[in-house]
Amino acid sequence: MATATPDAPPLAPAPAKKPPRRRGRWTPYWLLLPGLLWLFVFFALPMVYQASTSVQTGSLEEGYKVTWHFATYWDALSEYWPQFLRSVLYAGAATILCLVLGYPLAYLIAFRAGRWRNLIMILVIAPFFTSFLIRTLAWKTILADGGPVVGALNSLHVLDVTSWLGITAGDRVLATPLAVVCGLTYNFLPFMILPLYTSLERIDGRLHEAAGDLYARPFTTFRKVTFPLSMPGVVSGTLLTFIPASGDYVNADLLGSTDTRMIGNVIQTQFLRILDYPTAAALSFILMAAILIMVTLYIRKSGTEDLV
Amino acid sequence: MGFLKSIGRWLKSHFVVIAGLITLGYLLLPNVVVTVFSFNKPKGRFNYEWQQFSTDAWRDPCGVADMCGSLSLSLRIAFWATIGATVLGTMIAFALVRYRFRARGAVNSLIFLPMAMPEVVMAASLLTLFLNLGAQLGFWTILIAHIMFCLSFVVVAVKARVMSMDPRLEEAARDLYAGPVQTFVRVTLPIAAPGIAAGALLAFALSFDDFIITNFNAGSTVTFPMFVWGSAQRGTPVQINVIGTAMFLVAVLLVLSGMVIGNRRNRQKA
Numbered sequence: 132m133a134t135a136t137p138d139a140p141p142l143a144p145a146p147a148k149k150p151p152r153r154r155g156r157w158t159p160y161w162l163l164l165p166g167l168l169w170l171f172v173f174f175a176l177p178m179v180y181q182a183s184t185s186v187q188t189g190s191l192e193e194g195y196k197v198t199w200h201f202a203t204y205w206d207a208l209s210e211y212w213p214q215f216l217r218s219v220l221y222a223g224a225a226t227i228l229c230l231v232l233g234y235p236l237a238y239l240i241a242f243r244a245g246r247w248r249n250l251i252m253i254l255v256i257a258p259f260f261t262s263f264l265i266r267t268l269a270w271k272t273i274l275a276d277g278g279p280v281v282g283a284l285n286s287l288h289v290l291d292v293t294s295w296l297g298i299t300a301g302d303r304v305l306a307t308p309l310a311v312v313c314g315l316t317y318n319f320l321p322f323m324i325l326p327l328y329t330s331l332e333r334i335d336g337r338l339h340e341a342a343g344d345l346y347a348r349p350f351t352t353f354r355k356v357t358f359p360l361s362m363p364g365v366v367s368g369t370l371l372t373f374i375p376a377s378g379d380y381v382n383a384d385l386l387g388s389t390d391t392r393m394i395g396n397v398i399q400t401q402f403l404r405i406l407d408y409p410t411a412a413a414l415s416f417i418l419m420a421a422i423l424i425m426v427t428l429y430i431r432k433s434g435t436e437d438l439v
Numbered sequence: 440m441g442f443l444k445s446i447g448r449w450l451k452s453h454f455v456v457i458a459g460l461i462t463l464g465y466l467l468l469p470n471v472v473v474t475v476f477s478f479n480k481p482k483g484r485f486n487y488e489w490q491q492f493s494t495d496a497w498r499d500p501c502g503v504a505d506m507c508g509s510l511s512l513s514l515r516i517a518f519w520a521t522i523g524a525t526v527l528g529t530m531i532a533f534a535l536v537r538y539r540f541r542a543r544g545a546v547n548s549l550i551f552l553p554m555a556m557p558e559v560v561m562a563a564s565l566l567t568l569f570l571n572l573g574a575q576l577g578f579w580t581i582l583i584a585h586i587m588f589c590l591s592f593v594v595v596a597v598k599a600r601v602m603s604m605d606p607r608l609e610e611a612a613r614d615l616y617a618g619p620v621q622t623f624v625r626v627t628l629p630i631a632a633p634g635i636a637a638g639a640l641l642a643f644a645l646s647f648d649d650f651i652i653t654n655f656n657a658g659s660t661v662t663f664p665m666f667v668w669g670s671a672q673r674g675t676p677v678q679i680n681v682i683g684t685a686m687f688l689v690a691v692l693l694v695l696s697g698m699v700i701g702n703r704r705n706r707q708k709a
Contacts, residue, residue, distance in 0.1 A: 160540065163534045170590060235455050238459065254467060320462070381668075399655075
């Protein structure tokens with residue numbers, strides 16, 4: 132909060148520390164009311180409805196009733212744990228890849244781009260304005276069977292290694308876990324780069340010089356000075372990548388196969404095609420709880436409370 | 440050997456630049472593909488393989504049934520969602536920065552949670568609400584959903600700007616006998632405008648491009664992302680790439696011209 136600096140002359144004869152707001156005692160509540168009501172009715176209340184739907188039994192024709200049928204959760208978990216596991220693995224791999232790929236670019240924009248800074252920044256953000264579905268479909272062309280990318284990977288024997296690891300199949304990349312992770316990484320990379328850039332940009336460049344003057348090699352400077360100072364960006368970047376990636380079903384659907392279905396795909400199918408609302412609600416509730424627990428633990432461990 | 444060594448040294452000192460540019464290439468490659476394939480003349484229904492150069496799609500961008508209708512629907516929804524989310528979000532941001540009130544922690548978490556929730560969870564739970572209320576799925580349910588998930592992003596963008604404002608400017612306006620309304624319109628709003636504009640732009644982009652939440656709550660209404668999704672199953676017309684390319688170009692041009700105008704203004708001030 133801005134407080135008056137001691138050397139600034141007082142603007143009013145006797146300014147109170149906090150301007151009196153007697154007239155506006157209710158103003159904050161009026162300002163908050165419409166927006167919070169919106170969030171309450173269309174965000175918080177649906178969670179309650181969802182929780183209630185998840186313990187209902189019945190059928191579409193006869194209607195559903197709350198019967199506290201918690202077995203739905205058990206059935207859903209025992210049937211769909213592979214998809215849950217896959218979501219965590221794919222989203223985790225995509226998050227790590229985003230960090231590895233995004234850090235150099237964020238660093239480049241913050242310290243090395245000079246007059247190119249704004250242009251590179253625009254190029255990072257501009258793809259946002261082309262529908263992400265169109266851009267994801269473009270990966271079908273890039274990774275096409277027999278295309279240049281697959282051909283190059285094949286002649287370098289990369290695909291032999293990846294098929295041995297089980298993330299590609301034969302000489303195909305499309306319809307394999309690698310394609311899905313590649314798409315997830317691509318789609319959420321800007322969400323990693325922007326917070327990283329914000330926290331890197333705040334670092335005083337003189338700290339690098341100081342480290343250099345104290346005979347730190349560039350890598351030591353990075354390890355001991357730059358990286359620790361960019362931790363807030365790393366934390367919010369990984370969260371902004373992992374959370375949407377874990378619930379995503381677009382990449383798994385467009386670039387994957389039935390063997391790469393994630394939990395988002397299951398929730399979508401149950402809700403919109405099979406119309407098994409209790410199971411879908413239970414799965415969605417489990418996903419929400421898992422994310423909230425993970426996020427809370429992660430934030431507590433990395434010690435950055437002030438994310439908003 | 441000396442030659443190789445100097446190459447090695449050059450690579451070492453430019454490592455960050457090279458790695459960063461590779462990432463930038465990874466980010467832009469799909470846009471290049473989208474652009475190139477907007478000039479394709481595919482043989483089958485799917486536009487994934489290069490056949491031959493043609494400008495057919497560019498000369499007839501609305502030649503596909505229902506596509507331009509879905510595009511204009513998406514633009515309309517994004518327009519109203521931007522207005523709704525920007526007004527509500529700006530009000531919340533001002534309340535959060537300028538006033539003290541009870542239950543601040545609860546308010547903060549109600550704003551933070553929509554951003555920390557996978558879209559599919561919000562989408563599914565909102566659909567259960569609409570189903571329970573027996574609401575007719577369509578334009579209005581999409582708009583409600585879009586305002587809901589854009590709101591928090593507007594709050595964050597506006598809050599950052601309002602927090603960096605000097606409150607003494609408003610006090611000065613009051614001291615010069617400006618009324619509360621006049622102070623707000625003539626002093627507060629112009630200073631907060633860049634933050635509000637950033638929030639509105641973000642809301643527009645988020646709403647226009649949203650697929651997951653819309654897919655759950657649209658019923659039989661088809662927005663542009665839903666049209667693209669459907670075409671991925673039925674056959675992708677080249678016109679989709681035309682729209683994608685045009686959107687990318689318009690966005691880059693808008694931002695570039697904004698920057699040029701901003702630079703010129705700064706130079707005039709100096």
